Amino acid sequence: MESAIFGQAIREYLRGRRIAPWLVLAGVCFLLASVWVKFDPTSQPDGRYAAVSSMLAFRILALASAIFTTAIISQEVEQKTIVYLLTRPVPRWKLLLIRYVASVTVVAALGIVAAVLTSLGAFKGLGGNDLLTGDIMAMVAGALAYGALFLFVSLLFNRALIICALFAFGWEASIPNMPGEMYRLSIFSYLQAIAQHPSNGDNKGISLLTGSAGDNLITRGSAITTLVILIVVMLSLSAWWFTKFEYVPREDAE
Amino acid sequence: MSQLVSNDAPLLRLHNVSRWYGQVIGLNDVTCDIGPGLTALLGQNGAGKSTLMRLITGQIRPTTGDVKVAGQDPFANPEVYRRIGYCPEIDNFYEHYSGRKFVEFLARLDGMSPAKAKARTNECITMVGMADRADRKIQGYSKGMRQRIKLAQAMLHNPDIILLDEPLNGLDPVGRREFIDLLGVLAAEGKCIMVSSHILFEVEQMTRSILLLHRGRLLATGDLRVIRSLIDKHPHQIRIETDEPRRMAELLAPLPNVVSMRFDRSGDALQLEVRDPDTFYDALAGFSIDNRLFIKGFSSPDNNLESVFKYLVGN
Helix, strand or coil, rough: CCCHHHHHHHHHHHHHHHHHHHHHHHHHHHHHHHHHHHHHHCCHHHHHHHHHHHHHHHHHHHHHHHHHHHHHHHHHHCCCCHHHHCCCCCHHHHHHHHHHHHHHHHHHHHHHHHHHHHHHHHHCCCCCCCCCCHHHHHHHHHHHHHHHHHHHHHHHHCCCHHHHHHHHHHHHHHHHHHCCCHHCCCCHHHHHHCCCCCCCCCCCCHHHHHCCCCCCCHHHHHHHHHHHHHHHHHHHHHHHHHCCCCCHHHHHHH | CCCCCCCCCCCEEEEEEEEECCCCEEEEEEEEECCCCCEECCEEEEEEEEHHHHHCCCCCCCCCCEEEEEECCCCCCCCHHHEEEECCCCCCCCCCEEHHHHHHHHHHHCCCCHHHHHHHHHHHHHHHCCCCCCEEHHHHHHHHHHHHHHHHHCCCCCEEEEEEEECCCCCCCCHHHHHHHHHHHHHHHHCCEEEEECHHHHHHHHHCCCEEECCCEEEEEEEEEHHHHHHHHHCCEEEEEEECCCHHHHHHHHCCCEEEEEEECCCCCCEEEECCHHHHHHHHHHHHHHCCCCCEEEHEEEEEEEEHHHHHHHC
């Protein structure tokens, strides 16, 4: 039963039309990392990699999570197929969490593909990139954390995609650059703490684009702990809410 | 209100159930027990049939009152879903799936192993007459084919309780006949089957046991024939189209069944009110032959659901 739910969700997410734009964006990471040296001939491969990864690959991760995660339930409600899922002997929490895992798998895979392509562009190969392992860890953590947060938001609001996309692009791009302790309110700051990217030096523009203009004093250990707490709380709330709430096709409920 | 639905231990029990959608009432203080056998849920569009189905299938909760399915609260209750097969009214699917893949996926959600899901899918698809078309994508299916696939998924896990929301919509006459026969077989096996419909004629072919809903209220429960006979005691409206309405009126006026008559605005039809309509119908054929009256058309607006409601609400 679990494998059927997971398999069905994965197949939905991996349909050509849904996945192709993300693969194109991952390709853009490769191109940008490849041509970076033309604009900044003094840059080192790890600097180029860190800049493109923070600027683009992590944004792809957040946006993909917003789009895939908000579809976990809302897509079924909109296409009115939710009724088939909710009238089967599957506990609702299980249905929700399995579909969440499927979404996280796809989003994390997209993030990792973007990171690997960025590495290929920056280092002209896969070897020599000490940052890649940290980034892969951060991509997985990010997919789990963004997914858990967006899942809960998608259960609470009808137009969750707009809220989540604004969070992914607006909040996550700006809050890490804020002065003081504000950066702690952004998931991206914790992902950067896990990834441990090197500083961008004095280049303010690049620092702003990569979300590293503010101070980030979060350690890798505390970042992981914080994200685990966020994931557990958000998933628990989501599972509880989904078990209690009525899901009927919208126009029928009016 | 007579309670003629089967009195065996009720598989479905609703007690003072009301359901509001904001300011709109979907179901108003409904109490009934439903046991094994085939029960039709009859009502016009918006009467509350789908709301009742959703309450029983635990998709929504009652605002007040209790719904019990086999003694349990159905809302989000997997134990209840093991016993329920539900064919929703909605016409939505994973359109890019084939009918077989769709049904097989839901069989897996019912807890079947891949092999068993495959085998049971084949059985159910054959049962609904879709064996030769099940591998085509659902997006290319006709309304009737989609309806059959919905029926197949409702019967997958051999449930005790089968709830079918307007299942005959879109089926051709042969399909309807086959489907009604299938329901008869399942009901004879002791399953509790509830079928909603807004077409009286359709329901009469399926069962005598009905629940009559009107604007959210349970207007009557029991044997459809009893309700019909109650209605038949009151004057029935009949419209007869003929080339000679005045001559027909002159000849029909002395008959004891005829309560009133008037000419249709079109001038080529006669509208009558008659008592004991079956006797009148029997007599009319011979009467028209004996008097060489040509009847072009004949209809009784009272033979529809609206008139049943009119009668019940009016009384």
